Amino acid sequence: MQAAALKAEVATLQREIIALKLHIARLDQIASANEVREKPSSETPKPPPENRPDQAGLTLSREEIQLIRDYIKPAPVAGAATEPIKVGDPVTGETIPFPSPITEKVRKLLGARFTIRSGVIVIIRNGSRQADVVIGPS
Numbered sequence: 001m002q003a004a005a006l007k008a009e010v011a012t013l014q015r016e017i018i019a020l021k022l023h024i025a026r027l028d029q030i031a032s033a034n035e036v037r038e039k040p041s042s043e044t045p046k047p048p049p050e051n052r053p054d055q056a057g058l059t060l061s062r063e064e065i066q067l068i069r070d071y072i073k074p075a076p077v078a079g080a081a082t083e084p085i086k087v088g089d090p091v092t093g094e095t096i097p098f099p100s101p102i103t104e105k106v107r108k109l110l111g112a113r114f115t116i117r118s119g120v121i122v123i124i125r126n127g128s129r130q131a132d133v134v135i136g137p138s
Contacts, residue, residue, distance in 0.1 A: 068135060076119060084118060090129055090130055091129055096113060096114055111125075
């Protein structure tokens with residue numbers, strides 16, 4: 001009984017560590033975005049600042065992408081080729097909420113939805129109607 005309690009505690013602590021690592025990664029992204037913003041630049045103007053934090057908030061690591069691919073398997077595409085969807089493209093039609101096994105491991109996908117278009121997984125943030133992440137076939 002004590003071993004089971006310790007295993008449960010270890011699992012809880014592992015989930016907390018994952019959440020903390022994601023939080024640190026998000027803070028690092030924000031810090032690097034602030035550094036870039038503070039540097040004087042002679043390049044072309046950047047997109048409006050309100051779009052940048054949202055995009056940074058939905059950056060997925062290789063492990064997170066692999067986890068999503070393990071759970072969501074798009075059917076092979078047959079027929080005429082369609083134009084591929086890109087990040088920022090509007091997404092119409094039905095979307096599906098992420099399964100809880102994914103959102104438990106990738107907390108930033110809470111409230112996010114996905115759809116499958118032309119054999120790729122398209123992820124849409126909560127409240128958005130644009131493609132925020134596009135995961136192609138492996």
